[in-house]
Amino acid sequence: MKKPLAGALLALLLTGAAAAPAVASAPQDTADRAAAPASRDRAATAVAVDFAGTVALSNCSGSVVRTPSSLPTDPALVLSNGHCLETGFPAAGEVVKDQRSSRSFTLLNSSGSKAGTLRASKIAYATMTDTDVSIYQLTKTYAQIQSQYGINALTLDDAHPTQGAAIKVVSGYWKRIYSCNVDGFVYRLKEGEWTWKDSVRYTSSCNTIGGTSGSPVIDTATGRVVAVNNTGNESGESCTVNNPCEVDESGAVTVRQGINYAQQTYTIVPCIGAGNVIDLNRAGCLLPKP
Template sequence: MRKVLLTTSLAVVATITAVVPAQAIRGGVEAPAPYAFSGSLQRPDSPRDDGHTCGVTLIAPSWAVTAGHCTKNNPSGAQVGRPKDWTVRLGTTDAGSGGEVIAVERFITYSPYPVHEGDVGLLKLKKPAKTKPVALPSARPAEGTRVRILGWGMTCDRRAPECYPKKLREADTVMQPVQACDGIHAERELCVGALDGSVAATNMDSGGPGLVRDGDGWLIAGVVSGSGGDDRPVMYTDLSYFKAWINDVVTGKIDPPDTPVPNLEGGAIVGGVCSASVVRTDRTRPGDPALLLTNGHCVPQRPAPGQTLTDVPVDVPVTIGDRQGYPQAKARTTTLVHATMTGTDTALYRLDQTYAQLRAKGVKIFRLAGRSARPGEQVDIVSAGNGDRFRCTIEAVVPHLREEGYTQDDAYRYDPECKPSHGGSGSPIVLRDGVTVVGVHSTGNDNGEQCTANNPCEVAADGTVSVHQGVRYGSRI
């Protein structure tokens, strides 16, 4: 997959891949004045204090355009939906203040596979903006056309406050031949920036505009989509190619239904990398610090084979989702109570909030089962990391599951149609009552290899080793 220019801390969906280290609007300067029609998509799951995730541009009083991977990058990966606490901030040079802030009522993505079939998305605002929209182009800009690019993209390759510019940056560059961008879809994408990449968009500039002159004003030719290769220009979605679809959506001629969303209530993300859930026992009291269950391989310092970590101070962020997967509450871990990858692949954290505090915020709390799941029993895997709820059957209990020097005992093997993937590690395995947790999802055999990383093998009671490519496994608790 090509690399898109977006980072996020909430979810990793299928169209989002690793990002390229770069400088914010490389070769640019701080914008001396705001662009009334241009702004920032701001979300509570942003890793930044100012909430910025993507660039947006107002194209009608109640509609803004951005990259499709910015709208599709929501907790469930829905193509069309009604987000929680998304806003756009228009007409300011400061992503964290000023301008006009309007809530987003709905997002509509052109394709369920935006990077490959058309990387454009629309945001319907809850009220019309006061400012004048920018016009769409009537035709594709010619090679050599001067382009002005804008954005609040990262200034270095770390997710850290010092890498997030507060002020809008801009640069003047040129429309390049499509051959200058690797992996471009020539019929519907533009190649924008210096040939050596010294002037170009970068991480978190996704959805930001490429503007061309229209007399004394501007037209928006495209929006930032993805990297054109190291030290290359950047690919922009050509809005002239999608103009008819955009106009049909804005005028109401096309009004797609919301994408059905699975019930993700209680699914959590820990450390920005693994799924998890808040769990209680029969002896839990409301005033007790809440406990968070995930995988042993998800902790910052993995336990070695045969090792169990106990009572280790650990501070990592936790986001707990609502029914649609949007953030219901945020917390932090204080202590790694217990973690191991031997016998079982599980970890238990203590949080900085009590059960009562989390319940007051509407958080769903799961109950730890007093037994294991049985072969043939139906379960749900609630995966915040995958943005999905998998309905599965425990096909078998495997005596030993071996992977990269580690061994799990009595691991769950799911039916072949059960496919939680990477990012789903640590997801609770829940009985059909919807609240009782009997395990955590842990691994799967990707490539058919034997006993290697991401390719566990089964070891029967008599020592016989077998490999089941594509099959997924969970750990008992």
């Protein structure tokens, strides 16, 4: 996983006293956020991507998200990783649903400045099985967030992302934007005890670091969220924690040191019903059940 960071570790990093991950340099991609890297004919239609709607957690990144059918009066949702939960990593096969939470999130505006603080009412859904996702329900509606802070939620795409698509990974924790492309899709991505299906593999310029876990991955042609950033192979080990390996349909294992990955989010959309309720029995919902 792109390790979640505790406050103490952040302080060490900012003073240069920590060994890893090394992040002393300034953000490298934020000035470029209005333009996508060249990607076939998609670059001509690229939309501006900034920090509006992203959030910083205590240890990770995230974003306020909606489905294409969510209503302004629905309670807002925050998307992050399962491994970013305040309760710790869910075990393989574990699903968390409708668990009370009062976690707070720092909401960012387009420039990356703090717009306000949001608070959860519950963990609506979380797992590290098949995918690596957490969805928090907030105490405010989308309309209330827009009225109070002038911030709109990001929309989850309901379609599978496209190989070669220009994307940006937007970290609210570090206030940093990474630009790259979808390099391909991984049949199975295995890390420690966890296995994820149909993961997104980035091209090498998305060299995400600890604290970027949970960042929305935005397709620059549509401005929609197509994945959630979650891991990368740090030291070249095979299938160990912080060193995921790729496993194909025949069981062959490939290790790509320095390459990073995300989990697709279109699979979440069929599982969210009226009122933004997570309903795992809805038609088309394939998320793991408790």
